[in-house]
Amino acid sequence: MADADDVRRIALALPDAVEIESPGFDFRVGGHGFVWSYPERRPGQPRVIRTDIAVLYVGDEAEKQALVLGEPDLFFTVPGYEGLPLAMLRLPEVSVDRLTELITDAWRMRA
Incomplete structure (x- = not known):
């Protein structure tokens, strides 16, 4: 089981990764996001930053579908x-x- 503290620790250990000020977590390398808190949007309600869900850069739609399916x-x-x-x-x-593997892969694709 992982949490936002694990995301933060893993991401900040990667070279040149920076955390952008956010109500949750938001990490970038070279100006490109690689992992951040999920900004959940529900119709008619304000956006909610979910720190129990990470948004990961996965490279392309095929990789995303492979993971989701x-x-x-x-x-x-x-x-x-x-x-x-x-x-x-x-x-x-x-x-x-x-989580370490996934964040590192996302960082590599964006670095």
Whole structure:
């Protein structure tokens, strides 16, 4: 089981990663986001920053679909992210080792 503190620790250990001020977490490298808190939007309600869900840069739509379809207990997507190389990850469902792998991969693609 992982949480926002694990995301922060892992992301900040990567070279040149910076945290952008946010109500949750938001990490970038070279000006490009690689992992951040999920800004949940519900019709007619204000946006809610979910620190139990991470948005990960995954490179392309094919990789996103592979993750979402292959591991639906960990990954999901929402209509507003259609066509974007971003997948949502349920932090309480992922191990810290797997989270480290996923964040490192996202960082590599954006660095």
